[in-house]
Amino acid sequence: MAARILIVAEHDGSTLNASTAKCVTCAQSIGGSIDVAVCADDAGSVAAQAAKLARVANVLAIENAANAHPVAALLAPQIVAVVRSGQYTHVLGPSTTFGRDLMPRVAALLDAPQVSDIMAVESPARFRRPIYAGNVLVTVEVDAPVIVGTVRTASYQAAAGDGSAVIEKPATTGVEIPGHSRFVSVSAAKNDRPDLQTARRVVSGGRALGSSAGFELLYRLAEKLGAAVGASRAAVDAGYVPNEMQVGQTGKIIAPELYFAIGISGAIQHLTGIKDARTIVAINKDADAPIFEVADYGLVGDLFEIVPQLIELL
Amino acid sequence: MNKILVGIKRVVDYNVRVRVKPDGSGVAVEGAKMSINPFDEIALEEALRIKERGAADEVIVASIGGADSQQQLRTALAMGADRAVQVDPGASAGPGDLGLEPLTIARILLKLVEREQPFLVILGKQAIDDDNSQAGPMLAALWGRPQATFASKIEIAGERATAVREVDAGLETLEVDLPAVFTTDLRLNEPRYVKLPDIMKAKRKPLETLTLAALGIEPAAARVRAVRFEPPQQRQKGIRVKDAAELVSSLKEKGLL
Numbered sequence: 001m002a003a004r005i006l007i008v009a010e011h012d013g014s015t016l017n018a019s020t021a022k023c024v025t026c027a028q029s030i031g032g033s034i035d036v037a038v039c040a041d042d043a044g045s046v047a048a049q050a051a052k053l054a055r056v057a058n059v060l061a062i063e064n065a066a067n068a069h070p071v072a073a074l075l076a077p078q079i080v081a082v083v084r085s086g087q088y089t090h091v092l093g094p095s096t097t098f099g100r101d102l103m104p105r106v107a108a109l110l111d112a113p114q115v116s117d118i119m120a121v122e123s124p125a126r127f128r129r130p131i132y133a134g135n136v137l138v139t140v141e142v143d144a145p146v147i148v149g150t151v152r153t154a155s156y157q158a159a160a161g162d163g164s165a166v167i168e169k170p171a172t173t174g175v176e177i178p179g180h181s182r183f184v185s186v187s188a189a190k191n192d193r194p195d196l197q198t199a200r201r202v203v204s205g206g207r208a209l210g211s212s213a214g215f216e217l218l219y220r221l222a223e224k225l226g227a228a229v230g231a232s233r234a235a236v237d238a239g240y241v242p243n244e245m246q247v248g249q250t251g252k253i254i255a256p257e258l259y260f261a262i263g264i265s266g267a268i269q270h271l272t273g274i275k276d277a278r279t280i281v282a283i284n285k286d287a288d289a290p291i292f293e294v295a296d297y298g299l300v301g302d303l304f305e306i307v308p309q310l311i312e313l314l
Numbered sequence: 315m316n317k318i319l320v321g322i323k324r325v326v327d328y329n330v331r332v333r334v335k336p337d338g339s340g341v342a343v344e345g346a347k348m349s350i351n352p353f354d355e356i357a358l359e360e361a362l363r364i365k366e367r368g369a370a371d372e373v374i375v376a377s378i379g380g381a382d383s384q385q386q387l388r389t390a391l392a393m394g395a396d397r398a399v400q401v402d403p404g405a406s407a408g409p410g411d412l413g414l415e416p417l418t419i420a421r422i423l424l425k426l427v428e429r430e431q432p433f434l435v436i437l438g439k440q441a442i443d444d445d446n447s448q449a450g451p452m453l454a455a456l457w458g459r460p461q462a463t464f465a466s467k468i469e470i471a472g473e474r475a476t477a478v479r480e481v482d483a484g485l486e487t488l489e490v491d492l493p494a495v496f497t498t499d500l501r502l503n504e505p506r507y508v509k510l511p512d513i514m515k516a517k518r519k520p521l522e523t524l525t526l527a528a529l530g531i532e533p534a535a536a537r538v539r540a541v542r543f544e545p546p547q548q549r550q551k552g553i554r555v556k557d558a559a560e561l562v563s564s565l566k567e568k569g570l571l
Contacts, residue, residue, distance in 0.1 A: 012483070071488065072451060073460050097481040101463045104416065104448035108455035113415055113537045116446050126541065131444050132332045136341050139542040140412070180491040181460040184476070188484030197482065225571075233500065243466065243480045243501065249445070250500055252482065258570050268331060275546065279570055281561065296552035299561050309558035314571070 003032025003124045006060075006086065008079055008093040008102065009050050013040060013068065016049040018198045019094030019151075021158035024053045026151045027092060028159065029121040033057050036165070037082055039075050041068040051165040059167045060086075069183035070098055076105040081175045083110060088146065090124070095150035095253070096197075107148035114148040115140060119155035133249045134272040153197070154255035154276045188244065193219075196245065199228035202256040202277075204247055207234035208263025208285070208303060215240055217307050218262060224314040230254070232264045248273035263303045266291025283307070316370045318361040319432040321423060322354040322390055324383040325443040334543045341543060350386045353438025355393075356498040359505040360468060361436050362394045369470045370434070372396045376426055378403060378419055384521060391516035392508040398521040399426060401529065410539035412444070418534060420452035425529040427457060432493060434475070439464050439497040450497035460490035463497040 005027045010017035020036065027034045035058040036050040043061035050059045060082055066074045083091055083106070091106060093099030095117045107114040119137070120128040127149065128139045196202065203222045209215050215229070222229045230247040231240065247254055249269040255276035262283045264270060271294055274280060282295035283303050292298040299306060326332055327347040335342050350358075361373045375395040377383040380402060387398040401422050403414050414422075427435060440447035454461035462468070462477035466485070469476045470492075479486040480499045526533055555561045565571040 072463070073454065076455065097464060097479075100447050101451060101461070101481075104451035105455040105461065107448070108417055108420060108452035111417070113417060114446075114448050115538065116448060130546070132326070132341065133442060133445065134546055135332055136334050137544050137546055138412075138540050139544075140538050141410075141541050142538050144537045178458075178460075180494075182489040184487035184489050186481065186483055186486040237501065242484065243499075244482060244484045249442070250440075258565070269328075275549070279565075279568070280549075280552070281565070292554075293551065294549045296550075297561055297564055298552060298554045299557070300554070301557070306558050310562065313558060313562045 001089070003030050003090055004086065004088045005030060005032055005034045005090040005092060006083055006088040007034065007036045008091065008099070009036050009038045009046065010094055010096060010098045011038065011040065011046040014045055016046050017094070017096070018158055019096050019153045020050065021053055022153040022156040023092050023094055023151045024056060024159035025156040026118060026121060027090070028055055030090060030124050032089070032124070035060060035086070037062055037079060039064070039067040039070070039078060041065050047167045051167055052161045052163050053165070054160040054163045056163050056165040059165045060170050061167055062170060062172055064172070064177065066177045070102070071181050071183050072102040072105045073181040074177050075102055076109055077175050077177060078172050079106050080109045081172050082170055083146065085170070091146065091148045093150055095152050099150045103148055103150050110146050110148065112146040112148045113142055113144050114150070115142060116150050117152040118149045119152045133268055134275055135268065152253060154253045193222060194226065194228040196228040196230050196247070197252055197254060199256055201225050201227035201258045202230050202254060203227045203260040203262065204230035204232065204264060205235055205262050206232040206264035207238055209235060209240060212240045217304070221260070221307055221311050224311055227260070232267070232270050261291050261295070262307065264291055265289045266294065315372060317372045317374060317430055317432040318364060318370045318434045318436060319426060319430055320354070320358045320361045320373060320375045320395065321435070321437045321449070322358065322375055322377045322386055323351040323438070323441045324348050324377065324379050324386045325351045325441055328352055328442055334545050338543050348382070348385070350389060351438050351441045353440060353498050355505045356500070356502050357436040357438050358390055358393055358395060359503045360498060361434070363503065364434070364470060374399065374430055374432070376401065376423070378414065378422055387521055388516050389508060391519040391521070392512040393506060394512070397519055400521065400523045402523060402525055404526060404533065410541065411536065412538060412540050415536065415538055416446050416448035417452055419449045420456055422526070422529060422531060423449065423453045424456045425531060427453070434493065435495045437495065437497050439499055450495050454495040457495070460494040461497070462488050462490055462494060464499040465496050466499045466501045468496055468502070
């Protein structure tokens with residue numbers, strides 16, 4: 001039986017998140033038909049963006065005032081209704097906080113097993129995923145009529161944007177949406193730098209930066225490079241930068257072309273987040289820091305001397 | 315009585331670097347130091363703090379695993395949990411066995427929820443061994459109750475709770491009706507250290523062992539099986555440059571700048 005794949009789109013109400021195009025690429029490697037579900041209060045522009053993704057057949061615009069913000073408990077029953085009526089065999093979402101919150105709830109309501117962090121597809125039922133913070137890769141075989149998965153976005157390129165899917169509005173009127181969970185607010189630091197998850201270049205700092213003021217140095221370097229700025233867990237825990245900048249096993253998993261690890265020792269949990277970076281540059285005063293084991297270019301020295309020099313040279 | 319149920323998992327300590335067995339049949343964990351999953355330790359700490367603030371009467375800690383997991387339950391009791399429940403899943407299903415699938419874990423937790431009627435369930439956001447990150451939302455779904463995942467702040471106010479969640483965009487605030495399921499992120503709290511007298515005291519606290527049959531759970535056939543384990547591809551070791559100028563020229567040479 002050919003696979004019927006439904007991808008749950010991630011978006012902010014106006015723009016489709018790049019993670020969705022990466023899920024489409026993963027779905028292409030499964031084969032079969034691909035549809036994308038967009039849950040929103042007004043799906044218009046996001047649905048139009050999703051319709052351009054290569055090989056997507058249908059975009060299902062699931063519109064409801066309750067979908068103005070992505071609250072998993074509210075979205076899950078609507079996704080489940082669409083999966084059942086559309087007889088999908090695979091339901092995919094990105095392995096971002098959006099997908100990691102929503103997809104297990106969908107899986108449980110469907111009584112389906114979930115495969116988390118899919119990094120490669122060997123067959124419609126066989127997937128590879130990292131465990132133990134990426135120290136081990138396991139290939140799993142799933143025996144179930146419906147398989148739910150989250151896609152490790154750093155493992156996939158975005159699908160091309162030359163498609164022309166049909167936008168439909170499925171009837172989900174009979175679905176009971178719970179009233180027990182209410183979105184209040186989301187606070188995000190606004191800046192003009194590129195998005196950490198999709199940036200081609202990333203500059204990250206660790207505890208050695210010493211303070212929020214220390215990170216100002218990295219922001220200047222990032223500006224020169226057109227780079228996004230990330231941080232190690234230690235720097236986030238110390239309060240130098242907000243949580244959304246954390247790169248690693250429990251933060252963001254990224255795959256930039258060029259990654260600067262500055263004053264980061266390179267704990268395994270951090271390395272998990274950057275193992276797909278094309279080129280890694282490490283600057284650290286400790287010549288024995290584990291980051292140098294994975295760095296393509298290592299420079300031992302005082303970051304407070306080296307980074308200003310780099311800014312000067314670029 | 316206001317109860318909090320906390321789930322903990324026995325995992326290889328986060329400082330241990332595990333390796334794949336030479337024949338690719340599994341992960342070599344024999345003899346490795348075992349600990350409470352760090353996120354679960356944070357979950358327990360949060361439950362204890364809520365109780366210490368007077369918002370709960372009892373903290374029950376549960377673990378699903380073999381007799382070994384009693385060690386972690388004893389540690390949890392020493393931290394301050396009032397009583398412990400070990401659910402023994404029985405024998406492993408043989409080659410390719412990945413342990414109980416997260417949905418089965420959620421079903422077991424639901425049975426404990428039905429038995430204990432907690433107003434809060436707090437779990438780690440993920441276990442650092444299988445990195446599945448599924449059990450919390452799955453339990454909330456089966457229970458038909460709210461979930462607040464990746465919480466870095468939990469405030470209880472009567473029949474409701476407010477959670478601050480660490481999401482990719484920043485910090486999200488979500489309000490939920492209780493009872494509800496919370497999963498913890500790293501910055502929710504810093505777990506306390508266990509003191510020696512507490513370890514002695516913990517030996518006298520109740521620890522109950524249950525089988526799946528006692529909870530009325532039929533062991534289902536595994537739907538997800540491991541076919542192969544392998545180490546990740548190692549990165550080629552790179553080069554050392556002597557200063558900023560050499561770094562910039564090297565990167566330019568490779569067309570990276």
